[in-house]
Amino acid sequence: MNSAPPGKVNFPALWQHVTSAVAHRPWSLHGPDHWRRVERNGRLLAPRCGADVTVVRLFALFHDARRENEGHDRGHGRRGGDYARELRAGWLPITDDQFELLHFACVWHTDAHQHDDPTIGACWDADRLDLGRVGVIPSPEYMSTAFGREIAEHGTLFPWEKELLTFTEE
Ligand SMILES: [Fe+2]
Numbered sequence: 230m231n232s233a234p235p236g237k238v239n240f241p242a243l244w245q246h247v248t249s250a251v252a253h254r255p256w257s258l259h260g261p262d263h264w265r266r267v268e269r270n271g272r273l274l275a276p277r278c279g280a281d282v283t284v285v286r287l288f289a290l291f292h293d294a295r296r297e298n299e300g301h302d303r304g305h306g307r308r309g310g311d312y313a314r315e316l317r318a319g320w321l322p323i324t325d326d327q328f329e330l331l332h333f334a335c336v337w338h339t340d341a342h343q344h345d346d347p348t349i350g351a352c353w354d355a356d357r358l359d360l361g362r363v364g365v366i367p368s369p370e371y372m373s374t375a376f377g378r379e380i381a382e383h384g385t386l387f388p389w390e391k392e393l394l395t396f397t398e399e
Pocket residue numbers: 292293305306338339
């Protein structure tokens with residue numbers, strides 16, 4: 230149940246709600262463990278890119294939440310964005326502009342590589358930086374943000390490990 234104060238997303242309760250309704254195998258390559266890593270990447274990226282961290286965290290949760298299979302699964306980004314729209318009234322106290330960014334990032338994350346908007350760019354870089362799980366090395370040339378490129382060139386998040394450990398679920 231959502232019991233967050235007005236204007237604040239209750240991330241722990243929202244994660245519980247979305248993961249309990251997950252349509253595919255939770256241990257899948259595109260399931261909640263992947264979403265958590267995307268969220269972690271996004272929280273590292275957002276302050277350095279001028280991105281909206283709330284939108285980036287919501288993207289992490291929704292972008293693959295409506296996958297139906299482990300293949301290309303055409304349309305899964307739009308389904309994820311539309312799922313966020315379904316939950317918006319009860320769970321997402323964000324502005325229309327924030328929602329449009331979230332929906333766009335979800336819809337197009339499968340088909341587009343880069344975007345100049347810092348929030349959309351941080352969403353896509355956060356997702357792409359987790360490509361190692363499927364045996365693909367994240368390439369700097371496909372990153373949208375300068376910091377995403379820096380991480381990809383580094384080849385590991387280890388230099389930022391201390392900061393990653395400060396992220397809480399809230
Ligand atoms: Fe996806």
